[in-house]
Amino acid sequence: MAQESSQVAPRYLTGDKAGLREFLDKFDVFLFDCDGLSPVLALSAFPPRGVLWSGDLLFPGTVETLELLRNNGKQVVFVTNNSTKSRADYRKKLEGLGIPSTVEEIFSSSYSSSIYISRILQLPENKRKVYVIGETGIEQELRSENVPFIGGTDPAYRRDVTPEDYKKIAAGDESLLDPEVGVVLVGLDFHMNYLKIALAYHYIKRGAVFLATNIDSTLPNSGTLFPGAGSMSAPLIMMLNKEPVALGKPSQAMMDSIEGKFKFDRSRACMVGDRANTDIRFGLEGKLGGTLGVLTGVASKEEFVSGDYRPHAYLDKLSDLLDSE
Ligand SMILES: O=C(O)[C@H](O)[C@H](O)COP(=O)(O)O
Numbered sequence: 007m008a009q010e011s012s013q014v015a016p017r018y019l020t021g022d023k024a025g026l027r028e029f030l031d032k033f034d035v036f037l038f039d040c041d042g043l044s045p046v047l048a049l050s051a052f053p054p055r056g057v058l059w060s061g062d063l064l065f066p067g068t069v070e071t072l073e074l075l076r077n078n079g080k081q082v083v084f085v086t087n088n089s090t091k092s093r094a095d096y097r098k099k100l101e102g103l104g105i106p107s108t109v110e111e112i113f114s115s116s117y118s119s120s121i122y123i124s125r126i127l128q129l130p131e132n133k134r135k136v137y138v139i140g141e142t143g144i145e146q147e148l149r150s151e152n153v154p155f156i157g158g159t160d161p162a163y164r165r166d167v168t169p170e171d172y173k174k175i176a177a178g179d180e181s182l183l184d185p186e187v188g189v190v191l192v193g194l195d196f197h198m199n200y201l202k203i204a205l206a207y208h209y210i211k212r213g214a215v216f217l218a219t220n221i222d223s224t225l226p227n228s229g230t231l232f233p234g235a236g237s238m239s240a241p242l243i244m245m246l247n248k249e250p251v252a253l254g255k256p257s258q259a260m261m262d263s264i265e266g267k268f269k270f271d272r273s274r275a276c277m278v279g280d281r282a283n284t285d286i287r288f289g290l291e292g293k294l295g296g297t298l299g300v301l302t303g304v305a306s307k308e309e310f311v312s313g314d315y316r317p318h319a320y321l322d323k324l325s326d327l328l329d330s331e
């Protein structure tokens with residue numbers, strides 16, 4: 007909600023050594039958004055987008071900035087809405103980019119959704135299966151919580167709808183509609199199709215809980231935007247006239263689990279991100295002491311300065327924090 011936003015103009019900290027120092031001193035914990043996907047042409051016509059990296063391109067100064075924070079005793083947590091990866095995948099990615107991290111420091115929307123399903127939802131014994139729209143990250147995290155699932159990357163769902171399918175779905179045929187499905191979980195799916203939407207719709211109509219890993223409308227890639235996870239649940243929202251419970255930023259269910267795990271003082275924590283309506287909103291509605299926007303990602307300066315979700319401060323790029331030294 008816009009009224010949750012900081013109505014004060016955010017402080018521009020690039021090049022402001024004293025301001026940077028003062029800002030950093032206020033916090034013990036930094037929650038970092040990370041992503042930005044493959045900048046195929048990043049160095050030419052399309053600028054890379056992200057916070058720490060864009061695709062396989064690590065932004066200069068990222069490692070040093072994280073090191074600076076750690077050397078000053080700050081706890082670092084990586085919080086990503088990208089459900090296509092698991093925490094283990096993310097750790098590998100961070101390691102590959104030269105960023106030291108542990109799986110424990112990573113919070114992904116795939117993980118957040120899995121713990122919500124296994125530890126919060128009270129599903130009847132015969133309705134414990136999850137129908138997944140999404141990629142391997144979700145599957146890995148569901149497995150780690152021992153949650154049974156169908157769909158996901160199963161090639162059987164990557165096909166056109168046949169005339170028989172319509173009849174079988176209408177008749178509730180168990181070869182297409184598994185009676186044990188009690189949850190539909192929708193994340194970013196690079197193989198989205200009509201069959202997957204139809205099955206998800208019918209599971210929810212039959213009583214399954216409607217969940218989304220996250221509701222980002224778009225996904226940054228190659229310096230521009232592509233359909234995001236929210237665009238996967240959009241057709242279902244339209245069909246059902248019903249919103250899913252979303253488990254990624256800005257959902258406070260995710261903030262509560264992060265706080266539960268790291269036991270931090272919210273007033274001494276700062277969310278760093280590039281998107282106003284997920285990252286910054288997440289920090290504002292979570293009543294964190296600070297939010298820091300970076301201009302290397304989705305949001306423009308105008309959005310940070312006068313949009314609905316304004317960070318407390320913003321920088322041209324993350325590594326500007328190095329000027330605090
Ligand atoms: O559509 C999506 O899933 C998101 O755009 C994307 O994955 C965001 O990831 P984040 O910036 O939170 O790391």
Ligand SMILES: [Mg+2]
Pocket residue numbers: 039040041042056057279280281303
């Ligand atoms: Mg981002």
